[in-house]
Amino acid sequence: xxxxxxxxxxxxxxxxxxxxxxxxxxxxxxxxxxxxxxxxxxxxxxxxxxxxxxxxxxxxxxxxxxxxxxxxxxxxxxxxxxxxxxxxxxxxxxxxxxxxxxxxxxxxxxxxxxxxxxxxxxxxxxxxxxxxxxxxxxxxxxxxxxxxxxxxxxxxxxxxxxxxxxxxxxxxxxxxxxxxxxxxxxxxxxxxxxxxxxxxxxxxxxxxxxxxxxxxxxxxxxxxxxxxxxxxxxxxxxxxxxxxxxxxxxxxxxxxxxxxxxxxxxxxxxxxxxxxxxxxxxxxxxxxxxxxxxxxxxxxxxxxxxxxxxxxxxxxxxxxxxxxxxxxxxxxxxxxxxxxxxxxxxxxxxxxxxxxxxxxxxxxxxxx
Amino acid sequence: xxxxxxxxxxxxxxxxxxxxxxxxxxxxxxxxxxxxxxxxxxxxxxxxxxxxxxxxxxxxxxxxxxxxxxxxxxxxxxxxxxxxxxxxxxxxxxxxxxxxxxxxxxxxxxxxxxxxxxxxxxxxxxxxxxxxxxxxxxxxxxxxxxxxxxxxxxxxxxxxxxxxxxxxxxxxxxxxxxxxxxxxxxxxxxxxxxxxxxxxxxxxxxxxxxxxxxxxxxxxxxxxxxxxxxxxxxxxxxxxxxxxxxxxxxxxxxxxxxxxxxxxxxxxxxxxxxxxxxxxxxxxxxxxxxxxxxxxxxxxxxxxxxxx
Numbered sequence: 001x002x003x004x005x006x007x008x009x010x011x012x013x014x015x016x017x018x019x020x021x022x023x024x025x026x027x028x029x030x031x032x033x034x035x036x037x038x039x040x041x042x043x044x045x046x047x048x049x050x051x052x053x054x055x056x057x058x059x060x061x062x063x064x065x066x067x068x069x070x071x072x073x074x075x076x077x078x079x080x081x082x083x084x085x086x087x088x089x090x091x092x093x094x095x096x097x098x099x100x101x102x103x104x105x106x107x108x109x110x111x112x113x114x115x116x117x118x119x120x121x122x123x124x125x126x127x128x129x130x131x132x133x134x135x136x137x138x139x140x141x142x143x144x145x146x147x148x149x150x151x152x153x154x155x156x157x158x159x160x161x162x163x164x165x166x167x168x169x170x171x172x173x174x175x176x177x178x179x180x181x182x183x184x185x186x187x188x189x190x191x192x193x194x195x196x197x198x199x200x201x202x203x204x205x206x207x208x209x210x211x212x213x214x215x216x217x218x219x220x221x222x223x224x225x226x227x228x229x230x231x232x233x234x235x236x237x238x239x240x241x242x243x244x245x246x247x248x249x250x251x252x253x254x255x256x257x258x259x260x261x262x263x264x265x266x267x268x269x270x271x272x273x274x275x276x277x278x279x280x281x282x283x284x285x286x287x288x289x290x291x292x293x294x295x296x297x298x299x300x301x302x303x304x305x306x307x308x309x310x311x312x313x314x315x316x317x318x319x320x321x322x323x324x325x326x327x328x329x330x331x332x333x334x335x336x337x338x339x340x341x342x343x344x345x346x347x348x349x350x351x352x353x354x355x356x357x358x359x360x361x362x363x364x365x366x367x368x
Numbered sequence: 369x370x371x372x373x374x375x376x377x378x379x380x381x382x383x384x385x386x387x388x389x390x391x392x393x394x395x396x397x398x399x400x401x402x403x404x405x406x407x408x409x410x411x412x413x414x415x416x417x418x419x420x421x422x423x424x425x426x427x428x429x430x431x432x433x434x435x436x437x438x439x440x441x442x443x444x445x446x447x448x449x450x451x452x453x454x455x456x457x458x459x460x461x462x463x464x465x466x467x468x469x470x471x472x473x474x475x476x477x478x479x480x481x482x483x484x485x486x487x488x489x490x491x492x493x494x495x496x497x498x499x500x501x502x503x504x505x506x507x508x509x510x511x512x513x514x515x516x517x518x519x520x521x522x523x524x525x526x527x528x529x530x531x532x533x534x535x536x537x538x539x540x541x542x543x544x545x546x547x548x549x550x551x552x553x554x555x556x557x558x559x560x561x562x563x564x565x566x567x568x569x570x571x572x573x574x575x576x577x578x579x580x581x582x583x584x585x586x587x588x589x590x591x592x593x594x595x596x597x598x599x600x601x602x603x604x605x606x607x608x609x610x611x612x613x614x615x616x617x618x619x620x621x622x623x624x625x626x627x628x629x630x631x632x633x634x635x636x637x638x639x640x641x642x643x644x645x646x647x648x649x650x651x652x653x654x655x656x657x658x659x660x661x662x663x664x665x666x667x668x669x670x671x672x673x674x675x676x
Binding site (some may be wrong): 195196199210216253265335 | 433582584585587588620624627630639
């Protein structure tokens, strides 16, 4: 297809949108054959974030009348706009999942305004009521998983110092760091957590260096929030530290050093969205869920997790399964001494403030 | 105890500096001969992929290191044919080589993503390696680290203590005059380019076999470019290359330790620290150069086409 017909189609689409501006374009296309697009920031086989989404996409492929198109290694730049436009204009995609955090602002917002008939659902917590109605966001309360990781870590740690390799200081990452430490502190309030931000979602060698630096600094249990936890898990296990997994099950990489892990289960969300589309309605703009909703699950316990640790974590998990579990409970300060939550305050998992977290809690060594 | 922590940090600094030393010392020889090869990153990443592939297939880290060096050498040979043989533009060819190397590394490495191996063995001399404070630093490194340090000493000796080294430097300063004297400009330059390629490939193999024993796409993450900057930073002096690499490796590793220790600075600022240190050092050096320091080889980057 030449660039000319590409832009002409765009002009026609724009004209149609103008002339029919009064009609409710926020609605989805009518039921019928549907093409769903997935865009990943890294490779689909990264044993982590992108793989978890790709598994969700793979679960859709068996649905009749549905076509799935995917593109991997798309940077968080105007590249992703081009990728979305080609899915819309060439593949006829009616529902697009741009899965990486940095895709949303401005790229998804621009494309959503340009293509009112197409539904965009972004993974992360950035969509608000002020944004286009044909966009939306979905996410899981995986900080709960990191809280349970923290409980297992606290029981396994001898040095009482934990380590966290983090990508970027954005709310979801900070919530996970905070969740991991607060889970550990629920077992032993003297535990501290050292965090290193690598600055990128995927920087294999730097992630290994960061893991080594944490262990050199005395940490004996490591977890992470990067796109591919493989490097961190393997490096930590090789150095003799325990590890908690993230995104997917990495137990095979660390065997007896793997405690447990916080995993995604995106297939349930994706199937729900597709069912909405096929029924002729737009999927919800704001979808969140945690352990009780089946959006998040835990890896099976490794052999190093003691009986006491299992009982402790299982009891807290049972609490979480009831819904409304608050990780952030007052009185609580951040690591600069500012009060986050006064006495008696509790931010339940679905508290909207948590999608704007910009602090690290007391006990975390590091700067957001 | 604290002495051991200092040693631990120094060990990681030396390890982080090793790939930079290897790649930069090779490029230094290339540039001393008057050729500017901007393809270091490409040769390095191809060396990392090929080295890991060879080591995995043969089960030998040593053969993997040779494979990595060989891969760098192969790409360098292509560059040499183009720029030394056919007098193509060095800047354009070097940039193309980086892109080619990244592509080839993806192709060769595709089947090896996610596989792991044991890291290259570290030296262990009973009695020496266990010495407190300095034992692990001096007697507990892997072969790549010692090879890198030997290469620095060897290149220094070659450039300043041998006739061949003098020839190479002379060719880098004035290819027309040296050609008129009957020196084999193109042969020396081609050999220098091959040496630089093998060093860059070895630097890549160090990353994928010893430093972080796995292959990940684009895992060199700009280290080839840093090696190029280091050569300028070092004013084309081998010992300064080693010092610069230690400085940069040190800044890289120390910023991670600083973050883990909870230094109250934002992570983004600390991540930029190595680059800021490099810029600062370059500025200071160029200030010093006004008072008469070493300069770039005069014929650097200039195409040589003998007139017959």
